[in-house]
Ligand SMILES: Cc1cc2nc3c(=O)[nH]c(=O)nc-3n(C[C@H](O)[C@H](O)[C@H](O)COP(=O)(O)OP(=O)(O)OC[C@H]3O[C@@H](n4cnc5c(N)ncnc54)[C@H](O)[C@@H]3O)c2cc1C
């Protein structure tokens with residue numbers, strides 16, 4: 240089976256956000272594999288182990304993305320592809336990302352593509368469905384279980400907490416939700432092996448694209464931090480006094496009751 | 497004069513709130529525009545069309561088909577594209593819900609259009625309109641504009657207030673015939689877990705429990721409090737991981753993002769990943785026995801104490817208040 244994972248690197252979830260020159264400051268920030276993409280990698284490896292085939296992890300990023308790709312290889316993916324746009328593209332959005340991925344997949348035989356539900360930084364959740372639409376394959380978003388039997392695929396889909404039992408077929412794109420699996424940690428032998436696994440680096444030129452082909456349709460004009468919250472009020476006294484005061488504050492000051 | 501299409505959402509035969517918020521959003525983008533509300537589904541949709549008009553739409557179009565009974569991307573995209581082709585709107589607004597998140601990128605892809613997802617605020621209007629959305633799980637915000645194609649956005653539920661309902665408003669509700677076929681994904685069954693009671697993402701009041709609740713039964717007092725408040729119960733991942741509640745209740749970076757008017761965090765320490773899902777709530781109350789807990793740094797009001805004393809006392813007091 241030809242299994243592909245779409246992976247984005249994101250800020251570590253512990254990272255504080257700072258703005259510098261109107262942009263999010265990435266200097267010194269720790270990057271990780273987008274947590275939802277970890278579920279995708281784990282699931283891809285499981286599917287391969289059960290049905291055979293090959294897992295290829297694809298990312299659009301920069302030189303530093305190699306680190307997350309190596310981690311994916313150490314987890315057990317077979318091949319990695321870095322589409323490095325650092326020198327070619329200044330501004331982009333989900334249209335840009337999808338156009339590049341579409342070009343990459345144009346000549347590929349695909350059985351299954353796994354993406355994350357959202358990337359936790361920009362979190363639009365657009366890339367998976369947009370790509371599936373371009374490749375004209377069905378997709379199911381926010382999956383929490385995946386079972387493949389021949390060409391038939393049985394899926395549990397999370398719908399705001401409800402579960403839909405979905406049936407569909409390959410080729411297919413899914414986006415992975417928390418609860419799908421427990422991503423493994425790379426093992427030491429895995430890390431050693433990863434160093435020798437193939438990591439292909441491409442530029443948009445290799446995909447017959449130039450900057451104009453991937454022009455964004457939206458633009459970010461400002462980035463800002465939420466207003467600092469003033470320290471809240473910690474209520475004093477015995478429980479029943481605290482409770483009475485809280486209710487009175489919620490009624491008169493906060494006006495939410 | 498521009499034209500905006502708002503794509504509504506139906507659950508259990510009723511319009512979800514965000515459908516009304518869509519209309520308000522479209523009006524905010526362009527006050528003088530014509531707002532056309534679309535309803536896709538099965539059953540009697542015409543009355544829903546009228547309701548949307550009472551909430552400020554100028555007219556409504558409905559696509560009714562048995563293959564639209566359950567939401568599927570293949571089915572709904574056929575219906576939505578038929579309406580979009582008929583109306584050729586300048587802009588489209590949908591809810592950033594499970595359904596909207598699934599459908600909007602596909603429509604955008606078909607239209608080769610930009611899409612600004614998960615908008616929480618609209619600034620300015622007309623040609624100067626900018627859309628504000630949280631990024632990095634609410635740790636920052638970005639202001640975006642559309643530079644090419646339709647003004648296409650999805651809005652986060654509970655952030656843009658709907659217009660006042662006006663029962664005297666009426667307008668045209670038109671049926672659009674679409675033969676919805678060739679669904680490549682089929683919904684075999686829907687298992688309801690979350691939607692009993694109040695919907696978490698649309699709830700005005702949320703009582704959320706953490707590991708401090710200590711057991712599944714420990715959630716009972718929280719349910720009682722939520723009940724008297726007319727709210728919903730949520731949870732931290734700590735509580736979900738410990739098996740005290742279902743993952744469907746989880747709020748945070750890898751769970752739901754909520755913005756209720758009132759968020760009561762009970763026995764939750766306030767990890768950054770939890771804050772990511774609730775820090776934009778309008779008023780936050782923290783109940784925790786540890787005065788140093790990080791949750792107090794984002795709370796408007798805090799009670800340091802044992803949740804098993806405080807929560808039942810709150811419930812009683814509110815019951816007394818409501819008579
Ligand atoms: C060349 C380029 C230039 C850009 N320039 C800017 C800029 O100037 N300003 C700005 O704010 N943003 C820029 N971006 C980022 C872009 O706006 C989005 O972050 C990106 O399109 C992903 O959207 P998202 O974060 O909403 O991901 P989502 O749609 O939420 O991601 C869902 C899933 O899609 C997959 N995915 C997402 N991104 C990638 C990726 N890069 N590679 C592989 N798979 C992926 C992952 O599986 C992910 O879990 C640029 C992106 C590219 C590729």
Ligand SMILES: Cc1cc2nc3c(=O)[nH]c(=O)nc-3n(C[C@H](O)[C@H](O)[C@H](O)COP(=O)(O)OP(=O)(O)OC[C@H]3O[C@@H](n4cnc5c(N)ncnc54)[C@H](O)[C@@H]3O)c2cc1C
Nearest residue numbers: 706707708732733734748749750751763765770785786803
């Ligand atoms: C990638 C990633 C994603 C994550 N995503 C999420 C997410 O989406 N949502 C999320 O919530 N977490 C998430 N987490 C986990 C997060 O880091 C925390 O571990 C989690 O939020 C802790 O849950 P908690 O506050 O319930 O538990 P704890 O941190 O254990 O806190 C329990 C609190 O209860 C208090 N307490 C105990 N007994 C009582 C009592 N009797 N009365 C009053 N107070 C009491 C304690 O003082 C303590 O503050 C994520 C972590 C990672 C790494």
